[in-house]
Structure formats: C-alpha cells, structure tokens
Amino acid sequence: MSEKNKESKSRRDFLKTGSLIGLGAVAAGAATYAGFAYEGGKGHPKVPHIEDSLSETEQKIKVLTENGELAEVDINSLAPVEKDEYQTAIQQQGREGLAGKHWTMVIDLSKCRNARMCMAACQNAHHLREEQHHINVLRMQDDRNSAPYFMPKPCFHCDNPPCTKVCPVDATFKRQDGIVLIDNERCIGCRFCIAACPYSARVFNWFEPKEVEGDDDLLYNVELNVPQKKGTISKCLFSADRLREGKLPYCVSACPNGVYYFGDLNEDTVTNGTSGETVRFSELIRDNAGYTIMPELGTKPRVYYLPAKNRLFPFQFEGKTTLEDEHI
Amino acid sequence: MSFLRFLLGCFKIITTGGRIYYSSIFFLFVLIAWGALGYFDQLQNGLITTNMRDSVSWGFYIGNFTFLVGVAAAAVMLVIPAYIYNWKPLKEIVIFGEILAIVAVIMCLGFIMVDIGKPLHFWHMLPFVGTINFPASILAWDFFVLFFYFILNIIIVTYLLYKHFYKKEYKKSYILPLVLLSIPAAIAIHTVTAFLFNALPARPFWNSALLAPRFLTTAFCSGPAILILLFQVLRKHTKFEIQDKAIFTIAELMIYSMAIFLFFTISEFFKEFYSDTEHIVYWKYLLFGIEGNRAIVVYSWASIIMGFTAFLLFLIPKTRKNLKTLNIGAVLIYFSVYFEKGIALIIPGFTPDTLGQYIFYVPSHTEIRTAIMIFSSGALLFTIISKVAIAILFEGFSFESLDKKVTQ
Numbered sequence: 001m002s003e004k005n006k007e008s009k010s011r012r013d014f015l016k017t018g019s020l021i022g023l024g025a026v027a028a029g030a031a032t033y034a035g036f037a038y039e040g041g042k043g044h045p046k047v048p049h050i051e052d053s054l055s056e057t058e059q060k061i062k063v064l065t066e067n068g069e070l071a072e073v074d075i076n077s078l079a080p081v082e083k084d085e086y087q088t089a090i091q092q093q094g095r096e097g098l099a100g101k102h103w104t105m106v107i108d109l110s111k112c113r114n115a116r117m118c119m120a121a122c123q124n125a126h127h128l129r130e131e132q133h134h135i136n137v138l139r140m141q142d143d144r145n146s147a148p149y150f151m152p153k154p155c156f157h158c159d160n161p162p163c164t165k166v167c168p169v170d171a172t173f174k175r176q177d178g179i180v181l182i183d184n185e186r187c188i189g190c191r192f193c194i195a196a197c198p199y200s201a202r203v204f205n206w207f208e209p210k211e212v213e214g215d216d217d218l219l220y221n222v223e224l225n226v227p228q229k230k231g232t233i234s235k236c237l238f239s240a241d242r243l244r245e246g247k248l249p250y251c252v253s254a255c256p257n258g259v260y261y262f263g264d265l266n267e268d269t270v271t272n273g274t275s276g277e278t279v280r281f282s283e284l285i286r287d288n289a290g291y292t293i294m295p296e297l298g299t300k301p302r303v304y305y306l307p308a309k310n311r312l313f314p315f316q317f318e319g320k321t322t323l324e325d326e327h328i
Numbered sequence: 329m330s331f332l333r334f335l336l337g338c339f340k341i342i343t344t345g346g347r348i349y350y351s352s353i354f355f356l357f358v359l360i361a362w363g364a365l366g367y368f369d370q371l372q373n374g375l376i377t378t379n380m381r382d383s384v385s386w387g388f389y390i391g392n393f394t395f396l397v398g399v400a401a402a403a404v405m406l407v408i409p410a411y412i413y414n415w416k417p418l419k420e421i422v423i424f425g426e427i428l429a430i431v432a433v434i435m436c437l438g439f440i441m442v443d444i445g446k447p448l449h450f451w452h453m454l455p456f457v458g459t460i461n462f463p464a465s466i467l468a469w470d471f472f473v474l475f476f477y478f479i480l481n482i483i484i485v486t487y488l489l490y491k492h493f494y495k496k497e498y499k500k501s502y503i504l505p506l507v508l509l510s511i512p513a514a515i516a517i518h519t520v521t522a523f524l525f526n527a528l529p530a531r532p533f534w535n536s537a538l539l540a541p542r543f544l545t546t547a548f549c550s551g552p553a554i555l556i557l558l559f560q561v562l563r564k565h566t567k568f569e570i571q572d573k574a575i576f577t578i579a580e581l582m583i584y585s586m587a588i589f590l591f592f593t594i595s596e597f598f599k600e601f602y603s604d605t606e607h608i609v610y611w612k613y614l615l616f617g618i619e620g621n622r623a624i625v626v627y628s629w630a631s632i633i634m635g636f637t638a639f640l641l642f643l644i645p646k647t648r649k650n651l652k653t654l655n656i657g658a659v660l661i662y663f664s665v666y667f668e669k670g671i672a673l674i675i676p677g678f679t680p681d682t683l684g685q686y687i688f689y690v691p692s693h694t695e696i697r698t699a700i701m702i703f704s705s706g707a708l709l710f711t712i713i714s715k716v717a718i719a720i721l722f723e724g725f726s727f728e729s730l731d732k733k734v735t736q
Binding site: 138162165166167168169170171186187188189190191192194195196197198199200202203204205206207208229230231232297298 | 373374375376380381382383385386440443444445446447449450452453458459460461464465466467468471524525528529530531677678681682683
C-alpha cells in the first residue's frame with residue numbers, strides 16, 4: 001500500500017507544479033504533450049527560426065506534439081505553462097479519453113472472499129471517507145436455497161448510460177474509451193444522476209470531504225476526482241489516471257484473490273490484476289457463462305460477472321454462513 | 329417614464345397599509361429569519377444536515393418543488409373559463425391566479441436552490457454562458473418551460489395592472505395571444521416536471537405512464553383550493569369583490585379534476601396490486617410500512633382520507649354550495665395534495681433503493697426550517713403583489729392618486 005501511495009504522490013507533485021518539470025520525462029524519452037506549450041500558440045508547434053537557434057543556445061530537445069509526432073525544438077522556444085492553461089489541458093484530455101480503447105472489466109465471483117483490498121485502495125486513491133464507496137463489496141443471495149456470495153460492485157460504465165443524459169449541465173459524460181466520468185467543477189449537485197442510476201454507483205459528498213494533506217495545492221484532475229468537493233457527485237472512474245499511464249486500475253491491482261480482469265474490448269483481451277495473466281475476453285465470458293446486471297434495462301454495462309459457482313472460499317460473514325433476509 | 333411612475337405607484341401602495349398589513353409582514357419576516365438560520369446551518373455544514381443520503385437522495389425539498397409547480401400550473405384553471413368562454417364574474421380575479429403562479433414559480437426556484445449541493449455552480453444551467461445539457465436532460469427542459477411560464481405571467485399581470493393604473497382599457501389583441509399561450513405552458517410545466525421522475529427505469533415507483541396525468545389532476549385541485557380560500561379572506565378584509573357564483577364555478581371545475589384523479593389512482597393501484605410483482609414493495613412501504621417502519625404511512629393515509637372527504641364535500645351540491653363546508657373541503661384537498669406530492673411521491677421512490685436497502689427517511693429539522701423560510705417568503709411576496717393588485721383594481725388607486733399625494 002505504502003508503495004502505491006508514494007507512486008501516486010509523485011504523480012501529484014508533478015501535476016502540482018504544472019510547468020516544465022515534464023521535461024525531465026522528455027529527456028528520458030517519454031514525452032508528454034500536456035506539460036508544455038510553445039511560445040507561438042497552443043497546439044501548433046512553432047519551428048524555431050534558424051537565426052534564433054544560432055544566436056542563442058544550440059540545445060535542442062525532442063518533444064511529442066499533440067498529434068503524436070516527434071518534433072525537435074530549441075529549448076528556448078519552450079515556455080512554462082500557466083496554471084489555468086494547464087488545468088484546461090488536463091480537463092480537456094480528461095473529457096476526451098484514450099483513443100481506440102474500450103475498457104471493460106470482468107469480475108469472477110467465485111474467487112471473491114471479501115478481502116476488501118480493492119475498496120481500501122480505491123478510497124485511498126480517491127480521498128474518500130470510510131463510508132463512501134466507488135467500489136463496494138456486497139453480500140448477495142439470489143434465492144433462499146442458494147448459497148450466499150460476495151459481489152464487488154464498481155460503476156458499470158454503461159454503453160447506454162442513464163445517468164449522463166439526465167445531467168442538466170453536462171457535468172457527467174461518457175468518453176470515447178467508454179469511461180463515464182464526473183466533472184466536479186461543473187456539477188451543481190442536483191443528484192439527478194443518483195436517481196437515474198439503477199446500480200447505485202454514485203455517491204454524493206454530503207459533507208466536507210475527508211481532509212488529505214496537500215489537497216489544497218492539488219490541481220483538480222477529472223480522471224482522479226481529487227480533491228473531492230463538498231456538494232458534488234463522486235463515482236468510480238475505472239482509475240482513468242492509471243489507464244493513461246498504462247497501468248491497471250487501483251482496485252484491480254490491489255486484489256489478492258484474482259477476482260478482477262481488466263482490459264480492452266477492441267483488443268479482446270483482459271488481464272488478471274493478481275496473476276498478471278492475459279486472456280481472451282470473449283473466451284472468458286463464453287466459457288464461464290459471463291453475464292451483466294439487469295440487462296433488461298438496456299443500459300449495456302461494461303462490467304461482466306462470472307457466476308459464483310464452485311467458489312474457492314466458503315461464505316462467511318460475522319461468523320455466519322448464510323444471510324438472514326426475509327426478502328429473498 | 330410612465331412605467332417608472334407606475335413602479336412608483338406600486339411602491340407607494342406597498343409602503344402604506346393598515347395595522348393588519350404591517351403586522352402580517354412583520355410576522356412573515358420573523359418566520360423567514362427563523363427559517364434562514366436553519367438554512368444557514370445547511371450552507372455551512374453541507375447537505376448532511378438534511379436527512380437525505382445516497383439511498384434517499386431526494387426528499388422534502390424536491391417534494392415541495394413538485395407540489396409548487398402544480399400550484400403554479402393551476403392558474404390555468406382560472407384562465408381557461410375566464411378568457412375562452414368569457415365568463416363575466418371570473419375575469420377580474422384571473423389576475424390573482426396568475427400572481428399565485430408567479431409566486432409559486434419563484435418558490436420552486438427557491439426549493440431547487442436549497443436542494444442542490446453547489447448553488448454557486450447554478451450558472452452552468454444558464455443558456456449561452458453555461459453548459460446546459462439541452463435537449464437531453466429533462467431538467468434543462470423544466471428550466472426553460474418554468475422560465476417561459478414565469479415571464480408570460482409577469483407580462484400579463486404587469487400589463488393589466490399598468491393599463492388599469494392609467495385608467496385605460498387593455499387591448500384584447502395584445503393580451504389574448506399571451507393568455508392562450510399560457511394555457512399550454514401551464515400544462516407543459518407540470519408535465520415536464522412529471523417527466524423528471526417518470527422515465528427513470530431505475531425507479532419503478534415512478535415509471536408509470538399515468539404519472540404526468542395524475543400530476544395535472546392534483547394540480548387542478550390544490551391551486552384553485554388556495555384561491556377559493558384567499559378570495560374569501562380578501563373579500564372580507566379589503567374592497568376586493570367576488571360573487572359567490574364565481575367561487576362555486578371554481579369548485580365545480582375542481583370536482584372534475586378530483587374524479588379523474590380518483591380514477592387514475594384506482595387504475596394505478598389495480599395494476600400494481602393485481603400483478604403483484606416485486607415492484608409492489610414501494611406501494612407497500614407507502615401504504616402499510618415495511619420492516620416495522622411506518623414513518624410515512626400516516627401521511628399517505630391522511631392524504632387519502634382527506635382527499636376522499638373533500639371529494640364527497642365537493643360532489644354533493646348541498647355541501648358544495650355552502651361556503652362553510654366548501655371551505656373545509658378546500659383545506660382538506662389542499663393538504664391532501666400537499667402530503668401526496670411532498671411526501672408520498674418522492675420518498676417511496678427511493679425506499680428501498682436500487683440495491684434493495686431500506687433507509688427510512690423523514691425530513692430533518694433543517695429541512696423543515698428551510699421549507700418554512702421559502703413558504704414564508706412566498707407568502708410575503710404574494711401579500712405584496714396582491715396588495716398592489718387590489719389597490720389598483722378595486723380601490724381606484726391610479727396615476728391621479730399618485731399626483732395627489734405628491735402635491736400634498
């Protein structure tokens with residue numbers, strides 16, 4: 001856990017400065033376009049004049065343009081990005097999402113034993129209070145005669161999301177890579193999306209969010225939803241910030257029991273967060289009778305479940321092996 | 329210039345009044361201040377001071393909002409007969425229905441503002457400057473129709489009073505198109521408000537095509553009920569004139585609404601209870617309580633019993649044409665609809681929530697104080713605007729009386 005903390009913290013430090021610190025990464029060959037701007041105007045690389053480069057330093061630097069091309073420019077033609085400008089750039093890339101991806105998650109119910117590492121990792125990353133859940137492990141029992149089981153439930157990032165269309169200010173939206181996000185700087189807190197979500201995926205910041213050190217200096221990132229804002233909605237983000245870095249979501253990599261698979265529908269592959277094993281998504285769903293929750297509502301969830309069959313661990317909760325619920 | 333003088337005249341009317349006028353204004357201000365202190369607590373500590381939570385994410389505020397949209401829509405109840413059929417006794421008093429509509433829309437906005445978590449972000453809703461999600465979001469539609477209805481009524485009321493102030497006849501060709509337009513607008517505001525709840529497959533309790541028709545019929549009971557009572561109070565204490573015949577005509581229109589509402593409700597009950605699916609759980613919570621919790625059962629049955637008694641009082645000609653029993657009926661139907669919209673509509677929709685959890689909600693202290701703040705502000709506004717209307721329409725206040733007082 002502590003290692004993970006450090007990792008995300010260093011990233012936040014990077015966001016905080018919001019300036020040319022990204023150049024260090026550029027030198028290492030992993031350039032990021034959001035971290036700099038050209039003097040000539042945003043987005044259009046100005047090729048430095050020959051006179052300029054002769055009269056001043058000869059130091060050249062390789063950077064990645066917005067179009068994904070590698071350009072070589074004079075180091076003097078780069079200027080630090082203003083905080084506002086940087087915030088806009090983060091906001092914009094957060095709204096657009098990663099091109100060519102269609103993220104999906106598979107949850108294997110037969111492996112879940114209520115370790116709750118996923119919940120802890122998520123709450124830690126997104127600065128949530130103990131009672132706030134982007135992902136929650138529920139206790140389920142489908143019938144009086146069937147055995148109970150544990151069911152982790154994140155946001156399903158539906159392909160036909162009922163929550164985004166009701167939002168009066170377009171604060172919650174679906175990106176091209178399939179992730180449904182919420183912009184807390186735009187959210188008015190009307191909670192229409194909570195009423196519209198059939199899966200209780202959304203939480204509201206009813207009170208002042210949990211105090212996390214350094215939150216005050218943080219630039220708001222729509223892909224991480226921190227700092228949390230009182231009076232606005234918060235929800236599971238499929239860890240969009242981690243996906244941008246090419247990593248698996250916080251919950252997926254925190255699971256000790258191999259419950260989660262995460263991957264790209266377009267590539268038809270999903271990777272198990274615990275074992276690191278990559279399998280064909282279509283085969284996994286086909287061979288294990290995968291299903292989605294309440295498909296009759298037409299929401300087209302992007303989170304699949306594998307049935308809680310031949311479970312690896314017996315159900316046990318507060319010393320009991322069954323649920324006592326009169327409504328089953 | 330002449331409009332400025334009109335405003336000056338209005339100001340003069342507002343600031344001069346008898347002891348009853350001043351004491352009621354003072355009383356309302358005290359109530360507003362008391363409620364505002366409760367709301368201040370919510371502003372500081374967040375919506376945690378309400379009893380709403382993630383499971384029951386809308387409550388008393390949205391219930392009041394819905395109820396008041398109905399009251400606003402009911403102005404049309406008086407407009408249709410008065411203007412279309414040219415019924416003489418109703419014509420002058422239609423203006424009070426429209427004043428009520430204006431005040432109700434303002435109160436609606438008030439309840440939305442106290443309900444949202446970030447009132448300072450509300451400007452995002454505004455067209456052009458904000459990022460309003462039109463036409464996808466029904467809330468955006470609601471914003472537009474309410475705004476349109478509000479402007480329409482403001483124009484009609486101001487124009488009629490303005491003309492009367494200068495002792496001129498109003499031009500029917502100006503006013504009639506606006507009045508005709510306000511009829512579909514009134515139906516639209518309540519229909520769209522019903523649609524807010526209606527098409528959420530996540531909430532089966534509201535997912536019935538009868539929701540919008542039921543909204544309209546209840547609105548056409550509660551709005552006129554307030555007016556029947558108000559007219560009698562005004563008639564007693566001011567020079568406002570209204571014949572009994574006009575009041576009985578309004579009552580007659582209300583009985584149609586009540587009958588249709590009763591029919592719709594029976595249809596809804598039949599469908600839910602006879603099919604007996606899992607979705608019946610919301611109705612069971614509303615009518616009988618679940619897991620020993622009967623917090624809202626008393627309201628739902630009070631609403632049913634009061635509504636039914638009012639129906640009988642209005643239905644029998646003898647009691648309908650007796651002012652005493654009619655007034656009892658009007659009070660009963662008003663509170664019946666208030667409980668039905670304020671409590672019985674919103675809360676069961678969230679109990680149980682989509683995960684099947686039961687979180688039992690009743691309004692908190694803060695919510696009730698905030699609601700009192702908004703209702704008292706509405707009453708204050710209505711008192712002031714009605715005073716202007718009465719003075720100009722019935723007490724002969726005009727530009728001449730303004731001149732007189734200025735020269736004195």
